[in-house]
Amino acid sequence: MASWRVLISAGTFLLWPLLPEGWRRRWRWPLPATAGVLAHASAYLCTVASIVSWFGAFVCYQIAYSEQVTALIAESDREPGAITWYGLPMFFSFFFTLSGALLTLWIGDSVARLVTAFATGEPMGSLFLWAPLRILDGVLRAAEEGRRTREYGLPTEPDRIEAGDGFLAVRANRPHEDWNAFLTFAYGGRFYRLEAMSEAPDGRTKSFVYRMSPWPDAEPIRRIVRLDER
Known part of the structure; x- marks a missing residue:
């Protein structure tokens, strides 16, 4: 238990400040x-x-290649040209190495x-955490969408509407998060209100079923969702 507390505290002090803003909000442990x-x-x-590390690596890189540059200059007949064509490229080549670029x-x-x-x-x-976390988030979203597709079907399939005497049912492969009891649903020249939402078998998969009843005549209409156009 104590080791977990130490690990969480270390993560809070070292990792949390580097996380992107959206991931900071997901931090589960107390700050x-x-x-x-x-x-x-x-x-x-x-x-x-970062500045100290960069200069340290740059100096080490130049020391490591100084002998090679000296040898190339010694083999050249024109010393100024050798400095221009060998010394300067090797001087700036640090920026094109993996360590230099990082x-x-x-x-x-x-x-x-x-x-x-x-x-x-x-x-x-930090960009170094944002990039892998963005990739991880995309992988998790893709995995979740794959699970939903296997369980509920493709998201591109249109909603199926079942109209009866005094009721209306809408079957959807994905939930309509913005649907609520305050919306007025228009279909076939009539108005309905949402009564309940549930999950039910739909062939080989399941679907989200929105059950509706006729809109009361005395109830004011605020916003209309036209199911005929979906």
């Missing part, structure tokens, strides 16, 4: 009272760490988070 200060400190420390991107990401922290009071999420 400290100093969460705002923690987010600002994270943006500042990440900026300092560290440069880290600096840009950290500076952007620091600027938004001072401009809006809350730093933006």
